[in-house]
Amino acid sequence: MEAEKPRRRTRIQTEKRELILDAALEIFSQHGFRGATIDQIADGAGMSKPNLLYYFRSKEEIHITLMQRLLTTWLAPLRELDDVGDPISELRSYIRRKLEMARDYPRESRLFANEILQGAPRIMPMIEGELKTLVDEKAEVISGWMRSGRIIHTDPYHLIFSIWATTQHYADFDVQVRTVLGPLRGGEERFEDAARFLEQIFVDGLQPD
Amino acid sequence: MEAEKPRRRTRIQTEKRELILDAALEIFSQHGFRGATIDQIADGAGMSKPNLLYYFRSKEEIHITLMQRLLTTWLAPLRELDDVGDPISELRSYIRRKLEMARDYPRESRLFANEILQGAPRIMPMIEGELKTLVDEKAEVISGWMRSGRIIHTDPYHLIFSIWATTQHYADFDVQVRTVLGPLRGGEERFEDAARFLEQIFVDGLQPD
DNA sequence: CTAACGTTTGTCCAATTGGTCAAAAAAATG
DNA sequence: CATTTTTTTGACCAATTGGACAAACGTTAG
Numbered sequence: 001m002e003a004e005k006p007r008r009r010t011r012i013q014t015e016k017r018e019l020i021l022d023a024a025l026e027i028f029s030q031h032g033f034r035g036a037t038i039d040q041i042a043d044g045a046g047m048s049k050p051n052l053l054y055y056f057r058s059k060e061e062i063h064i065t066l067m068q069r070l071l072t073t074w075l076a077p078l079r080e081l082d083d084v085g086d087p088i089s090e091l092r093s094y095i096r097r098k099l100e101m102a103r104d105y106p107r108e109s110r111l112f113a114n115e116i117l118q119g120a121p122r123i124m125p126m127i128e129g130e131l132k133t134l135v136d137e138k139a140e141v142i143s144g145w146m147r148s149g150r151i152i153h154t155d156p157y158h159l160i161f162s163i164w165a166t167t168q169h170y171a172d173f174d175v176q177v178r179t180v181l182g183p184l185r186g187g188e189e190r191f192e193d194a195a196r197f198l199e200q201i202f203v204d205g206l207q208p209d
Numbered sequence: 210m211e212a213e214k215p216r217r218r219t220r221i222q223t224e225k226r227e228l229i230l231d232a233a234l235e236i237f238s239q240h241g242f243r244g245a246t247i248d249q250i251a252d253g254a255g256m257s258k259p260n261l262l263y264y265f266r267s268k269e270e271i272h273i274t275l276m277q278r279l280l281t282t283w284l285a286p287l288r289e290l291d292d293v294g295d296p297i298s299e300l301r302s303y304i305r306r307k308l309e310m311a312r313d314y315p316r317e318s319r320l321f322a323n324e325i326l327q328g329a330p331r332i333m334p335m336i337e338g339e340l341k342t343l344v345d346e347k348a349e350v351i352s353g354w355m356r357s358g359r360i361i362h363t364d365p366y367h368l369i370f371s372i373w374a375t376t377q378h379y380a381d382f383d384v385q386v387r388t389v390l391g392p393l394r395g396g397e398e399r400f401e402d403a404a405r406f407l408e409q410i411f412v413d414g415l416q417p418d
Numbered sequence: 419c420t421a422a423c424g425t426t427t428g429t430c431c432a433a434t435t436g437g438t439c440a441a442a443a444a445a446a447t448g
Numbered sequence: 449c450a451t452t453t454t455t456t457t458g459a460c461c462a463a464t465t466g467g468a469c470a471a472a473c474g475t476t477a478g
Contacts, residue, residue: 030327030328031243031327032241032243032244032323032326032327033244034240034241034243034244035241035242035243035244035327088415088416091415110326113322113326113381113382114241114326116381116382116384116385117241117319117322117323117326117381117382118239118240118241118244119239119384120384120385120388124384124388127384127385127388127389128388131385131388131389132388132389132391135389136389149417150417151415151416151417152409152413152414152415152416152417154406154409154410154415155402155405155406157389157390157394158402158403158406158407159406159410159415161375161378161379161382161386161389161403162375162378162406162407162410164378164382165374165375165377165378165382166370166371166374166375168374169370169371169373169374170370172322172325172326173322173325173326173370173373173374175325175328175329175333175336176325176329176336176340177370179329179333179336179337179340179341180336180340180341180344180366180370181366182341185366193364193367194367194370196364197363197364197367197368197371198367198371200361200363201363201368201371201410201411201414202410202414202415203414203415203416204361204413204414204416205361205410205411205412205413205414206297206300206360206361206363206368206411206412207297207360207361207412207413208358208359208360208361
């Protein structure tokens with residue numbers, strides 16, 4: 001029996017894999033896993049299908065690699081949520097960071113949404129592991145703030161969900177948002193408007209006074 | 210040239226079309242348009258593929274029919290938002306109704322989310338038309354509330370978006386929500402917890418006092 | 419230069435899939 | 449019951465798609 005060679009990567013391999021992953025992100029986020037074809041991805045990466053399959057064994061391997069990277073980036077803003085400083089401004093800046101991600105990485109957001117929508121068939125382990133652990137940890141931080149009376153007493157998990165939902169909405173439902181806002185209000189400023197609105201709502205609510 | 214006969218529907222036609230649409234909703238909402246196959250739908254409806262294609266000319270025709278019906282049901286809660294009574298409780302019950310829809314019609318929610326995620330290739334006209342018109346109209350109602358000082362002055366469009374996002378999240382990201390909440394808190398009561406949380410946040414925000 | 423290794427391509431294949439069609443089977447109609 | 453119309457099916461087809469493979473082409477180290 002031959003031992004598996006770890007076989008380190010060539011310069012070309014590193015570069016081409018990166019090219020493929022970027023093209024794949026584009027295609028997968030637009031058409032979903034089943035809707036995307038290897039040909040489209042290869043095309044986007046400027047190479048032939050067999051050539052692409054030289055760098056990744058299968059369509060699924062590309063997708064998995066992509067999802068693994070994604071999750072880390074995706075959870076970064078939450079990871080930064082810290083117990084130092086004022087809770088309200090911590091949450092405020094979490095919302096802002098999350099909204100910036102929706103603006104700057106909409107493809108990642110849609111890729112993730114697509115995967116969860118279909119029941120997370122390929123990333124369930126990461127949801128149960130990394131993601132849940134982090135959320136549990138941060139929910140505990142938020143609970144601490146509540147116990148010390150610095151924010152109102154409510155459910156920290158649903159708070160996190162609602163921040164995710166509202167911010168990611170601007171990436172995932174982008175077409176709808178832009179269509180409804182129309183050409184006048186649906187330009188790049190929609191993210192600033194959204195930021196203003198969300199910070200206001202989460203902090204003070206709708207009730208006057 | 211023959212005139213197109215309007216040719217009204219048989220009892221069997223009505224029944225079978227209904228069966229197909231229900232099966233299609235199940236499959237489409239789970240796999241997206243491209244991920245779903247006619248065979249799966251036919252199977253779910255308990256008939257053969259050619260038989261299904263006797264009732265609907267193509268896969269796309271099923272999808273379009275489904276989306277048209279969907280939108281009406283989907284917008285019903287917003288249509289009910291009325292200028293009578295207290296604005297805060299109007300919005301509160303809008304949130305509650307929307308959350309009930311996410312709970313009772315998750316397939317519809319996911320079907321819609323899938324379509325928008327991919328850029329609304331098949332329902333753009335309805336978004337630009339029916340949906341936008343309704344949102345404009347209701348945003349005006351909400352603006353009125355703001356002008357009269359009964360709720361704080363903010364962006365009515367982003368308010369509607371944030372209600373959509375937070376409520377639909379519980380249908381679209383169901384797997385994630387249930388996984389993060391775990392078996393203890395992720396049962397049916399998650400909708401009540403969510404309702405309590407959302408009403409609280411939208412009305413009073415996080416700031417104490 | 420040349421052997422060894424890495425990269426790329428053209429060709430091919432089997433499975434899946436959307437859709438057609440003619441003929442059989444069932445219902446409905448008179 | 450006989451005829452017409454509707455419904456159902458089995459067989460078929462062409463296009464798409466994920467992936468295999470061997471041969472050709474490049475690159476690089478000795």
